[in-house]
Amino acid sequence: MPATHFASSSDLPLWAVIVALALSAASFLLLLVELRRRERGGMAIALTGVASLLLLLVAVLRPVRIAARESVVGARVVVLSDMSRSMALKDGSDSRAKSREAAVDALLRGAKGARIVPLDFGDGAPTLRTPSKDGAPPSLAPRSDLASALRAMGHAADERPDAVIVVSDGRLDDPPENASTESLRALGDALGVPIHTVATTKNAPADASVRRVATAGAAVAHVPLPLRVDVGCDGGLPCDELTVTAKELRDDGPPALLATGLAHVKDGVATIDLTVTLERAGTRIVEIAIGGVSGDVIPENDRRLVPIDVARERVRVLHVAGRPTNDVRALRQWLKSDASVDVVAFFILRTPTDNTNASQDDLALIPFPVDELFSEHLPSFDAVVLQDFDAQPYGLERHLPALANYVRTGGGLVMVGGPNSFVAGGYAGTPLADVLPVSLDGSPGATAADTAPFVPTWTEAGHEAPLLGPLRSVVDEELPPMPGANVLGDPRGNAVTLWAHPRLKTRSGAPMPVLAVADVGNGRSIALGVDGGWLLQFSEMGARTGGRGHGALWDGLLGWLMRDPRFEPAQIEMTRCFADAPSTMHVRTTPSGTRTADVALEISRIDGAMTKVAIERKSVALGTTLDVDLPALPAGAFSASLRVGSGPTTRRDFACEAGGDEWADSRPDAARLRALADATKGSFRFASDDVTSIPLPKPTVVSAERHVVPVAPSWLWSLLAALTVGLHWYARRRGGLS
Numbered sequence: 001m002p003a004t005h006f007a008s009s010s011d012l013p014l015w016a017v018i019v020a021l022a023l024s025a026a027s028f029l030l031l032l033v034e035l036r037r038r039e040r041g042g043m044a045i046a047l048t049g050v051a052s053l054l055l056l057l058v059a060v061l062r063p064v065r066i067a068a069r070e071s072v073v074g075a076r077v078v079v080l081s082d083m084s085r086s087m088a089l090k091d092g093s094d095s096r097a098k099s100r101e102a103a104v105d106a107l108l109r110g111a112k113g114a115r116i117v118p119l120d121f122g123d124g125a126p127t128l129r130t131p132s133k134d135g136a137p138p139s140l141a142p143r144s145d146l147a148s149a150l151r152a153m154g155h156a157a158d159e160r161p162d163a164v165i166v167v168s169d170g171r172l173d174d175p176p177e178n179a180s181t182e183s184l185r186a187l188g189d190a191l192g193v194p195i196h197t198v199a200t201t202k203n204a205p206a207d208a209s210v211r212r213v214a215t216a217g218a219a220v221a222h223v224p225l226p227l228r229v230d231v232g233c234d235g236g237l238p239c240d241e242l243t244v245t246a247k248e249l250r251d252d253g254p255p256a257l258l259a260t261g262l263a264h265v266k267d268g269v270a271t272i273d274l275t276v277t278l279e280r281a282g283t284r285i286v287e288i289a290i291g292g293v294s295g296d297v298i299p300e301n302d303r304r305l306v307p308i309d310v311a312r313e314r315v316r317v318l319h320v321a322g323r324p325t326n327d328v329r330a331l332r333q334w335l336k337s338d339a340s341v342d343v344v345a346f347f348i349l350r351t352p353t354d355n356t357n358a359s360q361d362d363l364a365l366i367p368f369p370v371d372e373l374f375s376e377h378l379p380s381f382d383a384v385v386l387q388d389f390d391a392q393p394y395g396l397e398r399h400l401p402a403l404a405n406y407v408r409t410g411g412g413l414v415m416v417g418g419p420n421s422f423v424a425g426g427y428a429g430t431p432l433a434d435v436l437p438v439s440l441d442g443s444p445g446a447t448a449a450d451t452a453p454f455v456p457t458w459t460e461a462g463h464e465a466p467l468l469g470p471l472r473s474v475v476d477e478e479l480p481p482m483p484g485a486n487v488l489g490d491p492r493g494n495a496v497t498l499w500a501h502p503r504l505k506t507r508s509g510a511p512m513p514v515l516a517v518a519d520v521g522n523g524r525s526i527a528l529g530v531d532g533g534w535l536l537q538f539s540e541m542g543a544r545t546g547g548r549g550h551g552a553l554w555d556g557l558l559g560w561l562m563r564d565p566r567f568e569p570a571q572i573e574m575t576r577c578f579a580d581a582p583s584t585m586h587v588r589t590t591p592s593g594t595r596t597a598d599v600a601l602e603i604s605r606i607d608g609a610m611t612k613v614a615i616e617r618k619s620v621a622l623g624t625t626l627d628v629d630l631p632a633l634p635a636g637a638f639s640a641s642l643r644v645g646s647g648p649t650t651r652r653d654f655a656c657e658a659g660g661d662e663w664a665d666s667r668p669d670a671a672r673l674r675a676l677a678d679a680t681k682g683s684f685r686f687a688s689d690d691v692t693s694i695p696l697p698k699p700t701v702v703s704a705e706r707h708v709v710p711v712a713p714s715w716l717w718s719l720l721a722a723l724t725v726g727l728h729w730y731a732r733r734r735g736g737l738s
Helices: 013-036 042-061 096-108 146-155 182-190 326-337 368-377 396-410 430-433 460-464 468-474 540-544 549-561 670-679 714-734
Strands: 003-007 064-071 075-084 116-122 163-168 195-199 206-213 224-234 241-248 256-264 267-276 282-290 301-311 317-323 341-345 382-385 414-418 494-506 510-522 521-529 570-574 583-589 594-604 612-623 625-632 635-645 649-656 685-686 700-711
Touching: 042 714, 064 382, 075 146, 075 670, 096 116, 116 146, 116 494, 146 163, 146 182, 163 670, 182 195, 182 670, 206 282, 206 301, 224 241, 224 256, 224 282, 241 267, 241 594, 282 649, 301 649, 317 326, 326 341, 326 549, 396 414, 396 521, 414 549, 460 494, 468 549, 521 549, 521 594, 540 549, 549 594, 570 635, 570 649, 570 714, 583 594, 583 635, 594 625, 612 625, 670 685
Parallel strands: 075 116, 075 163, 163 195, 195 685, 317 341, 317 382, 382 414, 414 521
Antiparallel strands: 003 064, 064 700, 206 224, 224 267, 241 256, 241 282, 256 267, 282 301, 494 510, 510 521, 570 583, 583 625, 594 612, 594 635, 635 649
């Protein structure tokens, strides 16, 4: 039914109503004063005076009767629930998420006269609350960015809220800890409403953790890198001193200890500076860990897995050649001409058994320092080039296991053909043969070389491989005749043949590789089974191309060996990975002549403690970005190996942590929530309190149908007012008042 009430005329402004009421009150007070001076007739004076004042006031206000159909609309109150991973931490026997859900449910049930809109916030704009099957939404957001959520609400086209209630543990990424009152007030000003806060947790857990790891500057191979590590200890744990270690996680053996130190904890925090040196470029996973503390209830944050992208200041190459041939001189000249390459080159002109017929004082040519190079200085080189070099006469044979291990742990190896290379150089059956891209047949009677001239043919992978892109742009896949080739076997493992011999076959019947590349452990190796690469520069074809083919070939080979992104078939980017939660890997394929190709991705744990995960995508358009959904992985360091079509592989190392930054500091921060509420004129509660006592805005009355009718005509009110004023004047005169 319509509701009825009375009001003043709608054409009167509010200030006029106030003035009329004030004048009426003043007139009544004057009437009371004058009644004391009357001589008689006090009752008549009072009655007529009051009647005249009321009728004059009514004549001014002109009351109307309003009949309307009205509805009450509750205030829109947004409840922002913190969905970051820190809410999964325990608060006693239950999780913080359970306290959050209890507080939100109490607000939904007990907020009378308000429209509660439950939203979740984490990283970016808030989203509508979506409970899981068991009724409690998961806490999986990688961040708790309250500031971004509030700003997004301010820019949204939706109805503005009348109040905001934030339910969180207070461990927010933004606003940060110790934020100023002005910055907190600005968050409320963005919406123009009070922000009420509810803290889910009161007490800090008994926890020691690695809270933060920061690097000073960029990481460069072979250059010491300072690390600053913040550790914390709270909840009553006895940890005055904590041992901090830094280790590089490797797939070729146990973690390598890089640095260790002792952190002295004061007031629950400590900072320690460590210096680490990473010998190989690329993405390296460094584990920063503290020693186990008795009573620690969150052991998952005792270590952090930090991916560090290691660059090279200069590529340091060891070039060892058996004799100064045209091919050797051309390669050495190119290495010396590249300012980004620091080359150490040796031409072997004498063996230890050579009779020089001269004393050592008069001898200009020193023996090859094989022991010094391959035992002391080998780790300092980014790549080793063995060109037409026989290992046996120079004492390199005993260092081949170390050289093979050097490749597996991240080094680069190129073996270039010639009369003293591959099988002819005695490498068949040695540990070094195990890291070459091709097999070597060292059986008695096996042919080591074929001296017939030939022109290498491009394989399908060679046509598409980005590492040969610079050469293709110069020669358009034309190659000069080569003066023979070393006999090489079938490709090994994941090796890829880029050039093949047009006539010779391997034991399997496949075309014999002439140029092959392979990933070996953390490193890479290349087999170039000819010593005629110099003809790309000095030949009839070289003359037509300005001699640029030789440099283009080696630019691609060395660049691929050093994992230069220009020569990779794809680039891999990993989103934040958390243990036991799905994640996404972004793959950007390199455009090539082929429009589509199959993509094969293999995920393996660096320590080998997991079955490999294989994912394939068919007919992927090259030159595009592909999002690959990964299954839930356990905590640890992983390697992603990607192959596009039949080409070489691309590798990317990444890490998955139990809680990441959200678990690094497990202390709740109710003080930050209280400060936010105070700065925005809101109220603060703990989840264990009565959250329904938070003062919410009053509901709004909305009229759907409205009828306004004057109580009486205006002239009637004026006439009655005039009559009562006249009667009052008469009564005053009779009472002796002027």
